[in-house]
Amino acid sequence: MAVFSRNVAVHFSDTDPAGILFYPRYFEMTSALIEDWFAEELNHPFNQMHQGQGFGVPTLNLDISFSTASRIADVLRLTLGVVRLGKSSFTLDIGAACGA
Numbered sequence: 001m002a003v004f005s006r007n008v009a010v011h012f013s014d015t016d017p018a019g020i021l022f023y024p025r026y027f028e029m030t031s032a033l034i035e036d037w038f039a040e041e042l043n044h045p046f047n048q049m050h051q052g053q054g055f056g057v058p059t060l061n062l063d064i065s066f067s068t069a070s071r072i073a074d075v076l077r078l079t080l081g082v083v084r085l086g087k088s089s090f091t092l093d094i095g096a097a098c099g100a
Contacts, residue, residue: 021070
């Protein structure tokens with residue numbers, strides 16, 4: 001399985017007063033990773049799919065586990081791999097590791 005990946009820095013604006021990443025930011029980072037994957041690897045940018053072609057990529061199910069907090073100035077390595085590809089749906093495995 002080919003893996004698509006990006007490094008993402010955790011900025012001050014991503015964190016709470018203690019410098020810990022707000023957990024909803026993981027979902028925003030994941031969404032951006034998926035958009036980049038569609039544009040760069042599949043040559044189907046979201047703006048063309050959603051606005052021009054009338055297609056969408058809805059999320060049906062999310063399963064997430066947190067093993068440790070991410071903090072300001074961390075660099076996260078986000079990875080995306082295809083687990084299953086069906087006729088009308090697919091399953092992705094997305095991970096985030098600090099300092100990887």
